[in-house]
Amino acid sequence: MKRLPWGWGLGAALPALLLAMPAFAEDGPPKLDSGDTAWMLTSTALVLLMTIPGLALFYAGMVRKKNILATMMQSFAICAIVTIVWCVIGYSLAFTPGNAYIGDFSRVMLSGIADHIVKGNDTQAFVLESGIKDVAGVTMTIPETVYMMFQMTFAIITPALIAGAFADRMKFSALCIFITLWSICVYAPIAHWVWAPSGWAFQLGVLDFAGGTVVHINAGIAGLICALVLGKRVGYGTDNMAPFNLSYAVIGASLLWVGWFGFNAGSAVAANGRAGMAMAVTQIATAAATLGWLFAEWITKGKPSVLGAISGAVAGLVAITPASGYVLPGSAIIIGVAAGVICFWAATSLKHMLGYDDSLDAFGVHGIGGIVGALLTGVFAFAPLSATDASPDGTAGGLDQLKLQAIGVCVTIVYTGVMTLILLMITKLVVGLRVNEEEEREGLDIVLHGEQIF
Amino acid sequence: MKRLPWGWGLGAALPALLLAMPAFAEDGPPKLDSGDTAWMLTSTALVLLMTIPGLALFYAGMVRKKNILATMMQSFAICAIVTIVWCVIGYSLAFTPGNAYIGDFSRVMLSGIADHIVKGNDTQAFVLESGIKDVAGVTMTIPETVYMMFQMTFAIITPALIAGAFADRMKFSALCIFITLWSICVYAPIAHWVWAPSGWAFQLGVLDFAGGTVVHINAGIAGLICALVLGKRVGYGTDNMAPFNLSYAVIGASLLWVGWFGFNAGSAVAANGRAGMAMAVTQIATAAATLGWLFAEWITKGKPSVLGAISGAVAGLVAITPASGYVLPGSAIIIGVAAGVICFWAATSLKHMLGYDDSLDAFGVHGIGGIVGALLTGVFAFAPLSATDASPDGTAGGLDQLKLQAIGVCVTIVYTGVMTLILLMITKLVVGLRVNEEEEREGLDIVLHGEQIF
């Protein structure tokens, strides 16, 4: 299991700067770089923007009028809940050395995060310690607070994505409990595996630049389980469930697109060429996926829909996420088109064939798109991009890497699938999962929150 | 009055870089840092985003259909008016040495702001001069234009916050006049007191990192006076005044949250550890306040409302503002919960007990939240965070500091209260303050602007 760190899973923890500032390792504590810090502060804001109001709008734009506020509330409340969970325990479990499966308790309540602060400022940059003798940690050029915050925004959006699957019917009390548990028991460990230097997937060499497995496959599979356990919405297949105000979904998808620059280019953890390339391939793959879904729909259904275009965009963003630091523009187009077409098929055909009711396609877009991206990363990885000082050859796509990627995907699917099921059962025991039929008909806005829009 | 500058009120004028780049003081003009400049340019954009469209949406989402456009127009027009006021006179009054109470006229029309520009670029960073012999100015690492712009966005949002109190009934002509006067006569002096090195509050050692007194208490008290002077809305207490489209308020609150990263972390005036910690405690306090209001409401009213959650978030953002550069995550949770619960009580009980009609709770959220935050800053300030080279011990929370904070709060309340009253009276004499009853019934959109939404 213990390999040299050149084959890191890295993702958001990319030691990009080992290269850029080799002096760090040599003498003195690692130095802060104000440009890198500026970009990471900005990226943090951009990724938060993805959840509120981005995802809140994207999801609210697809539901019926009576559930619009409740759907926005899901994203908003999850943002608040996960912030506290992350601060209390999540960050510690994910990003301290611990063992290969989970971190330790040394950063509980963020204790020690101000240790390097002297006269109001961090005197040294953050080193993500491996905790393993002979395995170097990941040296950064930003303060730990910024790294913790950037990672927090990932921890926030992941469960918020799941909410698309149980929209329109889950109790708010159930959501509060389930998300708290899920964030601790599912998100934190998987983030540890993939992005902490001591994590088994990191050590194995699974590539996941910005969260294909940790965020999207994870959320997608959890969403599928939620959809199956909660069951179909009342009136599914008979009532008209057309979106009330699709324009919200367009605004939401647009903000997701813009914010995703923080997600992917921010995962370089520096304002450098890697970030630039990550931003470029993100844009290109997203555009390709938008057109992929759009034309697939135009050809098969006769009209290119707006919901199709924005869904394609999100599918593209999802698929390029694990690949964004490792592939070139040409590959980005292929990944984008593949994601657009395959997710189109998943959301419009597969779902109906299998008969589950994933209200807003958390699985069809994030689960499937994430798998497409994670696997294609193994195919298209361009070695010079993933190369570092420690690993001057980098990782090239090919059968070997594809196998590693498949291992990462499968283990994530199994772990999140099983754990999500268990946590749903616990939640069900405590408060129940679903509102009753009459409440569901009346709408969650008025029933759960005592409010409604016009 | 003249003390050493270690006890500065600083806030947005934080001399954080005295530490980071001690070379400045020694030889040659202070140098620009591109990373710090990048972050401050970004922060400026983020704070503008808070007012338009953030606050415009937050407020418009709480009014009735007939006043939605007029409410958005208030934020938008205030943005334009204050920009010109700031450029003509406001910036000069606030940030030139002058005396302890007000700046001078040396930067009227921003004259001289291009003085250091040689070959298209600033050759040196900005020094906020104290104008007092033996008292050092605040040396920055960014150009003066950027500092002026960042401060402008604060000058814009403060009067825009007041508008929440007189929404639904003030004349647009009255707004134009009142806001112009208020920006010059109230905002500029208070900003000078607290953030200019020559200001009395700065010298006294009142802590206000990003504007608890200058922005929030100031706007909140002005709002209360406006609500009292203008009187209740027609139909208050009898008509249904339920928000027409609360989803706008959710989008607005979300953008406020994201933009506030620029407000608070930008107040470090650099991309460094202080900015990182400010961002972290902002996020944590906001989440805590969201949950604080939400659970307080859930327990007392039976349902957790969406308006409650977003109001809690804003209350938390307000309360952490003065504290954001000085406190640790644990304190942030306490400040957040306190703000959430106390503002919940202010907006839902106190307002009804006292019987004023503060339409959108400018006082209940910004005034009360600002006071909570300003006082708790004096309790929880963690010395190493506020320490600098000049003041290596920093300022620790305690009874002494609490007293200073209370002084800052009280003087602000009295000054803004009295001045707002006088300016309202002047405005009333010139154009009158309120539309007539029939116009109010018909709605400001059509009456004032000749437009309406669907």
Next chain:
Amino acid sequence: MKRLPWGWGLGAALPALLLAMPAFAEDGPPKLDSGDTAWMLTSTALVLLMTIPGLALFYAGMVRKKNILATMMQSFAICAIVTIVWCVIGYSLAFTPGNAYIGDFSRVMLSGIADHIVKGNDTQAFVLESGIKDVAGVTMTIPETVYMMFQMTFAIITPALIAGAFADRMKFSALCIFITLWSICVYAPIAHWVWAPSGWAFQLGVLDFAGGTVVHINAGIAGLICALVLGKRVGYGTDNMAPFNLSYAVIGASLLWVGWFGFNAGSAVAANGRAGMAMAVTQIATAAATLGWLFAEWITKGKPSVLGAISGAVAGLVAITPASGYVLPGSAIIIGVAAGVICFWAATSLKHMLGYDDSLDAFGVHGIGGIVGALLTGVFAFAPLSATDASPDGTAGGLDQLKLQAIGVCVTIVYTGVMTLILLMITKLVVGLRVNEEEEREGLDIVLHGEQIF
């Protein structure tokens, strides 16, 4: 034609850093600056935000209910289409040396853009080569990927602006074809003329900091031609075509305002004093134009409308665009007021006098505003701001420069006018331009995309 590069048109290609880091030219490859890169990554996100969701909302807020989704779709689809076009051919045609009129094919499919990447990072900053012996290229401090992405967002928004002119009646298939052709045949060459060091306008010394000619006049004239060729909307002048939800337009205008900081201050291609001044004059001119339009309308029509205020803001943003790196705050106020008042007249009087139906005033605001700005740049340019090492005197406004500006404006008008006409004819031949009358009545949302909002 071949002059020294001091008279560059520069705009987004501003060699601001020749000054700031003179060491570059001397020895070794030009170095990346993380602060500049951070700001350019951020600016790219901000400019994308302008198109989606900014412009999508601005335009959708002005149309009737039945066309809201289709209008948003125009911006969104154009974003996707132009991304691919830019990546495949557009960037190469615009920013490689080629000749004075068009670039070459050396960057087709972005080939070679990863050439300087070693161990995951760019080893040197980008130099925009002139390709001409004795004429220096423009040396930057950011990676080429970032420059390519920043420019892509300009290439995206320009055709998206045109869509305002043909909104409510163009076929979606026609849009796809027309925009693809236009991006290649009109946008790429004009960008080359003005911003590539080999371009004739660059060499001639036409000043266009951030795209007055390339973006706004270009889009405005193309819009006018589209409006004339497509003809008036069914029911124009008789039916009520009042905007359905003007609040969307307010959100859109606000996001345009905020995003424009990336557009103009980003065109400094660095986080420095030039960027700071560009941001300041952008803010000031926009505020002045907002108030200019607002008061012009208040005086002549009796009420200050919200649509007027936001239209004025956009007019101001447009007009300051070419001037933003060259003028001082005082001039910005004059440019702003002029743009506000003149565009008010163009959109409310001129349009009706001439009788064309430019649905959302792409010409009246962007065409006219762009011309006002381009000419006034020649009047108000302040020499020290445009000065560089190579041209220590800079370019001062005056009759000479005004003539150069007029040449730039005229050639752009003629070229884009003729080419747009030809491309529309080609598109008409292939798929036709307009939906039929019955479809237009029913609305594009349902007819073209099979969807609608509530």
Next chain:
Amino acid sequence: MKLIMAIIKPFKLDDVREALTPLGVQGLTVSEVKGFGRQKGQTEIYRGAEYHVSFLPKIKIEVVVPDDLADQVIEAIAKAAHTGKIGDGKIFVMDIERAMRIRTGEVDASAL
């Protein structure tokens, strides 16, 4: 039974409903409508395009009552909706032949 249809100013709705309750009216149905009449609307101008808003927002109340209650109901509505200003609205009365409560199948008077 009579169907009483009243077109009133929107802000008078609550007053009208409260005026009817004491009369024993247990149900009514309201819709948002636009009225054209003597009351003139405002002019909206969007970038120079003028639209006269000839249709003003009104509320339509439809309430079915037994014959003998009709007079009182009309009077109560007229009083509650009155402001004396132009645009106060109209009350129209029509005959209803049959009524049924869907929940129980009750008909006519007992269905109301």
Next chain:
Amino acid sequence: MKLIMAIIKPFKLDDVREALTPLGVQGLTVSEVKGFGRQKGQTEIYRGAEYHVSFLPKIKIEVVVPDDLADQVIEAIAKAAHTGKIGDGKIFVMDIERAMRIRTGEVDASAL
């Protein structure tokens, strides 16, 4: 001809429409209305201001049918819209004197 006006629960609209087709009803008109009746709404609280939602969303169906079809139509609506819970709504019947199809100018029964 009779105008049958039914106030029903919104989610029952499709059921009702499907129930009428077999009877030969070729057209109908629906509007969104708010109903006040025995069924009680929820209370909304916005920052301490309580509003009781006394008006609940309902759908009003208006369908004009020949006299002889009226009974069947009433019955079909009543059956399709029935849930047995309070708030199921009402059916009212009025007389229609004349009907005209605008497209063709056909009148009365053939206009429906």
Next chain:
Amino acid sequence: MKLIMAIIKPFKLDDVREALTPLGVQGLTVSEVKGFGRQKGQTEIYRGAEYHVSFLPKIKIEVVVPDDLADQVIEAIAKAAHTGKIGDGKIFVMDIERAMRIRTGEVDASAL
């Protein structure tokens, strides 16, 4: 008096209103409704879920006129709303027993 209720295509509203003014009709009330009839709607598809839009947007005009004006009004509406294409809509006529102007208390013909 007669209540003339017309279901028309939305874009014909202004034409109809203008056609009525010369006849001396001083007021009318309109509502947005959805119509189901021979005219077929479009199909909307949202990620594979198809919804047939069987209800199309229509405008309902309600205008109360003295008996002797009814014929002219019907004719005027029919003419103004006519396009000859399917979905042009219907005109229905009902009897109104009483009318009252709320502002003045005037009744019947003088209330219109």
